Amino acid sequence: MKSSPHDPTPRLSIGQLAQRSGIATSALRFYETEGLITASRSSGGHRQYPRHVLRRVAFIRAAQVVGLTLPQIKAALATLPDGRTPTKADWTRLSAGWAPLLDARIAALQELRGKLTGCIGCGCLSLKACALYNPDDKVSDQGAGARLLRIEPGA
Template sequence: MKSSPPAPLSIGQLAQRAGVATSALRFYEAEGLIAGSRSAGGHRQYPRHVLRRVAFIRAAQVVGLSLPQIKAALATLPEGRTPTKADWARLSSGWAPVLDERIAALQRLRNRLTGCIGCGCLSLKACALYNPDDAVGESGAGPRLLDRPGTS
């Protein structure tokens, strides 16, 4: 005898289980990251596999991926099923270069934190060492020295 599919989750149940606000779920749905349906009474309801998709979205956000990057990744997954361990491994392996660059940028920031902030303002005594004649100021506003690879 076949068992019936599990009951869908209400938006409140999904929010509670996923640890996100219902407004976040509405936003994810509006952006095409998750999909639900409406009950006969007009209430949002979601299949249980959407819980895993929300967990995937949250993990990708923690990694630092943008919503367009997350949407592109989710578009490679089949609809109507929970992403598998193999799906996650395939997608997350492509994020290694993004993470490596973020790690490198944070290391550059850490190494320069006690010295010049690289703003080009010449307001710190150490700036004369890092930015003689305000040469960095010609390349634009902001912490220009922190943005350059290899300046740790």
Template sequence: MSTDSSLPPAQLAARSGLSIPTLHYYEREGLIRSVRTAGNQRRYARETLRRLAFIRAAVRLGVPLADIRAALDTLPEGRTPTPADWANLSARWRVRLDEQIAALQRLRDDLSGCIACGCLSLETCALHNPDDGYAREHPGGNKLS
């Protein structure tokens, strides 16, 4: 990476909308890379902007950074993701997102029922004891003392 086409942290932060500490954190986590100048200052390739856009989009989907790093590690030689890469990788995350949406919809629906009921029973309430999970975890009942 030549220094004339690279960006110092302040410029990368301004252009990406991320803070400098976030850039340094992403670098420590292996999501982005920098090189050091003769004066030991960080410089980032301009392509890092696309990589950061990819990371931000994935984070907004709720993808953990470890999963984002694993996805980026599948690219040849740490290449910046292309639109085709995004389509491929995001398709994997779509299943998880659909599951999260379904779980949130069930929670919302249970909440509506709970508001109408008002019981807040620890035995039968779908919010406090979804799918009677307490009975599965504690067979034979339990007495509060």
């Protein structure tokens, strides 16, 4: 999509978009590669973004704060007609579907808080018995060595 000299739509360079959105240029390039945002090219090949991409980037960041992955965000944006920028009504509709995700995260954090309180009293930090690091010694099934600490709902 090339920018026309007769196109009155104000355009932002990638640096301007990064400065105004607070997002690194590398992240903006990644968002473009992933199909979350689009840019036209100047005659010199430089990226040029329509101003409405600022709102789209804000939507992406807000959805990430909620805990959505980029594929989930891309799927949400794909529900918008003609790939347009999300409106307040779009946000309301889409965010209503994310409530169960937030509820699950809240439940997992509350469970973590309960386990942490128990650990404060115990203080053992045993890799075999610790309910926080290794509930029911489940990690032993994965073999010897260090494993990532992942707190999942119901873990």
